[in-house]
Amino acid sequence: NAGVMQNPRHLVRRRGQEARLRCSPMKGHSHVYWYRQLPEEGLKFMVYLQKENIIDESGMPKERFSAEFPKEGPSILRIQQVVRGDSAAYFCASSPGAYEQFFGPGTRLTVL
Amino acid sequence: RKEVEQDPGPFNVPEGATVAFNCTYSNSASQSFFWYRQDCRKEPKLLMSVYSSGNEDGRFTAQLNRASQYISLLIRDSKLSDSATYLCVFSSSGTYKYIFGTGTRLKVLA
Numbered sequence: 001n002a003g004v005m006q007n008p009r010h011l012v013r014r015r016g017q018e019a020r021l022r023c024s025p026m027k028g029h030s031h032v033y034w035y036r037q038l039p040e041e042g043l044k045f046m047v048y049l050q051k052e053n054i055i056d057e058s059g060m061p062k063e064r065f066s067a068e069f070p071k072e073g074p075s076i077l078r079i080q081q082v083v084r085g086d087s088a089a090y091f092c093a094s095s096p097g098a099y100e101q102f103f104g105p106g107t108r109l110t111v112l
Numbered sequence: 113r114k115e116v117e118q119d120p121g122p123f124n125v126p127e128g129a130t131v132a133f134n135c136t137y138s139n140s141a142s143q144s145f146f147w148y149r150q151d152c153r154k155e156p157k158l159l160m161s162v163y164s165s166g167n168e169d170g171r172f173t174a175q176l177n178r179a180s181q182y183i184s185l186l187i188r189d190s191k192l193s194d195s196a197t198y199l200c201v202f203s204s205s206g207t208y209k210y211i212f213g214t215g216t217r218l219k220v221l222a
Binding site: 031033035037041042043044045048055056058059089091093095100101102103104105106 | 146153154155156157158161199208209210211212213214215
């Protein structure tokens with residue numbers, strides 16, 4: 001049973017470009033969460049999605065960031081017009097419901 | 113007051129030692145508590161859930177004190193492989209989002 005998968009594992013973008021981060025939850029899990037970990041800081045909640053629905057996006061920056069979890073395919077976290085402050089590790093987690101969350105290996109975004 | 117506070121450490125202990133971490137939380141509505149482990153900024157991995165009655169898993173014991181609003185993790189007979197950052201996590205009733213502490217670094221020395 002494969003775990004949570006994220007790709008790419010490392011992503012380098014120049015300021016102003018777009019970043020797309022993908023997350024495939026564990027088989028049977030319909031709940032997906034995105035967290036961001038800035039250097040030397042803890043993980044911060046960004047958004048919680050179920051299939052085709054955003055349930056809680058209280059941790060998402062108001063501009064440039066968006067997330068989706070379509071009926072088919074992985075969840076996508078999209079960052080438009082990236083800035084240096086977006087450089088961080090972005091972790092996706094999944095769960096089958098109100099249970100423990102299992103984390104993917106993360107995508108490390110570097111903005112030059 | 114921060115939602116969750118942890119001593120960042122580092123805790124440097126010899127192999128075989130017993131070490132304990134505490135984590136305080138401010139939201140009395142918190143319902144679920146966990147300890148996760150994170151190695152070298154890899155993904156967090158669930159170590160154990162924390163129950164009101166306390167729970168044990170091998171060398172690890174977790175406790176919850178609702179009155180004082182903290183959870184604790186005790187590691188007995190420390191191994192070199194226990195070296196990691198330990199993250200306390202909680203979530204509130206009605207929400208699935210996790211609130212993470214900044215982590216406590218443990219280094220077990222040979």
